[in-house]
Amino acid sequence: MLDEKTRYAADAGAQTLRTVGTPCLILDQDRMDRNVARLRERMERLGVQLRPHLKTAKSVDAARRVMTAPAGPATVSTLKEAEQFARAGVTDLTYAVGISPDKIDRVLALRASGVDLSVTLDTVEQARAVAEASRRAGDRIPALIEIDCDGHRSGVLPGDRALLVDIAQALEDGGSLRGVLTHAGASYGAIGDDAIRAAAEGERAAVVQAATLLREAGFDCPVVSAGSTPTAHFAETLDGVTEMRAGVFVFFDLVMAGIGVCAIDDIAVSVLATVIGHQPEKGWILVDAGWMAMSRDRGTAKQAVDQGYGLVCDVNGQPMDDLILSEANQEHGIITLRPGSTASLPDLPIGTRLRILPNHACATGAQHDSYHVVSGQGDRIEAVWPRFGGW
Amino acid sequence: MLDEKTRYAADAGAQTLRTVGTPCLILDQDRMDRNVARLRERMERLGVQLRPHLKTAKSVDAARRVMTAPAGPATVSTLKEAEQFARAGVTDLTYAVGISPDKIDRVLALRASGVDLSVTLDTVEQARAVAEASRRAGDRIPALIEIDCDGHRSGVLPGDRALLVDIAQALEDGGSLRGVLTHAGASYGAIGDDAIRAAAEGERAAVVQAATLLREAGFDCPVVSAGSTPTAHFAETLDGVTEMRAGVFVFFDLVMAGIGVCAIDDIAVSVLATVIGHQPEKGWILVDAGWMAMSRDRGTAKQAVDQGYGLVCDVNGQPMDDLILSEANQEHGIITLRPGSTASLPDLPIGTRLRILPNHACATGAQHDSYHVVSGQGDRIEAVWPRFGGW
Structure with a gap:
């Protein structure tokens, strides 16, 4: 573990959203801090201890x-x-x-x-x-x-x-x-x-x-x-x-946005992915984030808006018109327009980087061994925080 | 990593299916060896190289x-x-x-x-x-x-x-x-x-x-x-x-059994779980294997027999009448009888150990950092094999 951590710490400063290896888990610390402050203030107002x-x-x-x-x-x-x-x-x-x-x-x-x-x-x-x-x-x-x-x-x-x-x-x-x-x-x-x-x-x-x-x-x-x-x-x-x-208030996710607890732009975690192929006649863009990177969680499937395996954003975290990760194999994700969309599929050349918002932050987080921390619109990976799994 | 491995190697010999911490991933090496031999012989017969x-x-x-x-x-x-x-x-x-x-x-x-x-x-x-x-x-x-x-x-x-x-x-x-x-x-x-x-x-x-x-x-x-x-x-x-x-032929899983590629007793991986509660009026038995241990994969949902999050076996790996893991929270699994079953819910006291066969071996494996290796009906953990994730 120490070796990995040392490597992370050494690498983090030099990496950006354009250079870090994909798929990887991105954490927007400004959004996280805002989410934490929001619930903390609420609990203080209601006079109750927060035990996150x-x-x-x-x-x-x-x-x-x-x-x-x-x-x-x-x-x-x-x-x-x-x-x-x-x-x-x-x-x-x-x-x-x-x-x-x-x-x-x-x-x-x-x-x-x-x-x-x-x-x-x-x-x-x-x-x-x-x-x-x-x-x-x-x-x-x-x-x-x-x-x-x-x-x-x-x-x-x-x-x-x-x-x-x-x-x-x-x-x-x-x-x-x-x-x-x-x-x-x-x-x-x-x-x-x-x-x-x-x-x-x-x-x-x-x-x-x-x-x-x-x-x-x-x-x-x-x-x-x-x-x-x-x-x-x-x-x-x-x-x-x-x-x-x-728990999930720290990061929020599409399931929480779907029931109205947060807005899409409160979601603090996303999976950074790279375009690896196209099937234009099917309206598909392939990325290197499959279910291994997103998890198999399909929590929005039962909601009014089914977000597939995730909502697709550009590399800066801005949602793209009607693009979702509609299918996932282990290491392949298939991006399509949402069913019924009248938008047209954007031209995203091989190598384009995207960020995908998850259905369920707990499940997606569990697929990764670290957070790559960015601030707001910043491109630089400011830190790499190890995460653990297991029992 | 070395520390963990050393600990594993030292611990393995002393542990059994009754003592090892749960949830954990169990690998029946006899079944695995049989699955590997089966496909290897088939490929030799057909004159084709196997690239697993x-x-x-x-x-x-x-x-x-x-x-x-x-x-x-x-x-x-x-x-x-x-x-x-x-x-x-x-x-x-x-x-x-x-x-x-x-x-x-x-x-x-x-x-x-x-x-x-x-x-x-x-x-x-x-x-x-x-x-x-x-x-x-x-x-x-x-x-x-x-x-x-x-x-x-x-x-x-x-x-x-x-x-x-x-x-x-x-x-x-x-x-x-x-x-x-x-x-x-x-x-x-x-x-x-x-x-x-x-x-x-x-x-x-x-x-x-x-x-x-x-x-x-x-x-x-x-x-x-x-x-x-x-x-x-x-x-x-x-x-x-x-x-x-x-790939999955090595372990097989419920999805492969559902389409007829293997039998249930060819499935070489299972999740060892412990009973942690009951809700008798609902017909529920709670275990410490939720989706974190099983994955969110619901691959049998589209098949003729929906196995929920997994098929429940006793600690020796024998399937139990009509018992499936029908719901899963992060660390809670809810075992019920299969819908329509006429069997009766068995009495499984707190602390009872069970083994749950997964929908999808690739997805369930990814939730664990090691295999606890057993042989056939043996109770002893004969080895602990580390596994890795990430990109």
């Missing part, structure tokens, strides 16, 4: 721009993320995916190294495993009970008092109930301001209801954690919520 | 089992693959994605290091760029003209004599015409033996026609390269073809 989800960025350099302080708080989706960010000095972390018993030893090791890492669970079985491991280690692992606010994924129903109390009791027998946590995953399908506002209020009400039931049953429930990028941007009140988690 | 595509494995350890000799021949989809395999001693490589002018310097560097690397192109512009770079470097870069045999992607139409000759002429002015190359990408959608046989014959006839036209025009055309996993397994004759390329 670092699963989108998976980069220490990016995380430092996203967190409100170098030590956190932050959220992670894997223990690998927790370990990487802990090594970089982040000490306040929530692992927001249901814990399995075999992962508890890694949690304990991180906690022993000084990280206040909390886990997430929604069954008595998990609570017992956490409590038992806590007793064995002499370290009360803090846990959040996951609440199902919209039928989207995991979690206890917010009004299921009996199960909430059973889990809390099992947990307190060695571990520690830190609070409740929910995620309005269904908000990604909520189109328009009113629908997202309703999802936000449903998320808030559910997690507060669960916290209230636990407190009435005599449990401390200091943390009431909610959040998704759409609901964090549209919640009108967050009464009773102590922290909001959001 | 290493874009599926992206692993030096796997490549050594797949190639007919340590030095190749082999095919790659990126120059990063060419560089990695060259470093491991592979000296006969075809880069089978259309070359862009800015990548030629890396091609020249590899060739100067002793690798017989050929490039692929389908325009006069590219041929001129390759010829000019060849003259400048004093090294005749060999190129294959890509032929479009089924309208699927890139390439010159096989009967377009004028364009073939123009490209060949431009190329020979400094570079070198090595031959013609095609890929029947549409064969992935050909269902059943007869349809695949027809795709194979179409692929063969197209590339041979182009070679014949070039030879009639006075060009040497030593290499006539065709191939895809379906056509390589179903071609009845390969008269006129000198080599076949195929």
Whole structure:
């Protein structure tokens, strides 16, 4: 890794959008900073702590721009993320995916190294495993009970008092109930301001209801954690919520633009690609960014405007009339006009560079080992930030 | 990288399918060896060289089992693959994605290091760029003209004599015409033996026609390269073809099983996952393998049997009645019974380990940095083979 990083650092200064090898992932840091400032101000106004989800960025350099302080708080989706960010000095972390018993030893090791890492669970079985491991280690692992606010994924129903109390009791027998946590995953399908506002209020009400039931049953429930990028941007009140988690807001993407959470020109990541061929009679331009560079994510397929595998921009990041990456093989992308377009296919000679905005920043980011950082209209790669994957 | 490898090697011997961290990518080497032997024997019988595509494995350890000799021949989809395999001693490589002018310097560097690397192109512009770079470097870069045999992607139409000759002429002015190359990408959608046989014959006839036209025009055309996993397994004759390329045959996957190229129990890669939750009233079992571990590939969605994000097996690799990974978030997978199933949801406690067969081995592999190698029914991780990504 060090060799790669050194090479990156040495190369970055000399490279531009016209010279860097393609395909590669470009990050517009002005847009990123603006996106971060926007949500941070909103959370300050609503009096709620922002606990950004670092699963989108998976980069220490990016995380430092996203967190409100170098030590956190932050959220992670894997223990690998927790370990990487802990090594970089982040000490306040929530692992927001249901814990399995075999992962508890890694949690304990991180906690022993000084990280206040909390886990997430929604069954008595998990609570017992956490409590038992806590007793064995002499370290009360803090846990959040996951609440199902919209039928989207995991979690206890917010009004299921009996199960909430059973889990809390099992947990307190060695571990520690830190609070409740929910995620309005269904908000990604909520189109328009009113629908997202309703999802936000449903998320808030559910997690507060669960916290209230636990407190009435005599449990401390200091943390009431909610959040998704759409609901964090549209919640009108967050009464009773102590922290909001959001991840993709840092970069945004076409799915978020499609539901109205951001504008196209808020999208901070794109894939730089080079034209490698033409099939003029079919109306195709071929580029060297296929699904390996874009991911297989087709999140806009269900939206009003299907952006294919991505929206095509010129090298400066300006969207081009009706051009989308409509098909993708592993290393070939096929650019066409959008179905029904009356525009004409531009003449883009072999070697032309383009930037393609992704459906889903988390998925596209995961296909790359670094961000090539630019500023606004600048051509120069100002930095190369390594990113990591794995578990 | 070395640190990681050392750790892997040290860890592998002690780990089993019950102890290794999940999610992770499992490779059944018995199945892989059987798949490789099957196609190798077939190609020997048909008298054609196998030039395996290493874009599926992206692993030096796997490549050594797949190639007919340590030095190749082999095919790659990126120059990063060419560089990695060259470093491991592979000296006969075809880069089978259309070359862009800015990548030629890396091609020249590899060739100067002793690798017989050929490039692929389908325009006069590219041929001129390759010829000019060849003259400048004093090294005749060999190129294959890509032929479009089924309208699927890139390439010159096989009967377009004028364009073939123009490209060949431009190329020979400094570079070198090595031959013609095609890929029947549409064969992935050909269902059943007869349809695949027809795709194979179409692929063969197209590339041979182009070679014949070039030879009639006075060009040497030593290499006539065709191939895809379906056509390589179903071609009845390969008269006129000198080599076949195929990639996914090494591992196979649900898409290949869906069109009848392999059986489910030929699939050599799977994702090991752990149960992390239940939503019994919805009929859901949650696991720690979401789309980050499986990829977003939904290749079976268009097939007769939609396998969701993957087919669920027990830890030994035996498919479980009607269980599929029907939904995936980044790190959460939702297992359900297949729609219409009359089976009942099995009781799989928290911590249960499962193996999930992928839609598309290339896409799922790309989400992982190593293969955990097992043999048949064995429980022990016998080796950990690093894999690489990037460009």
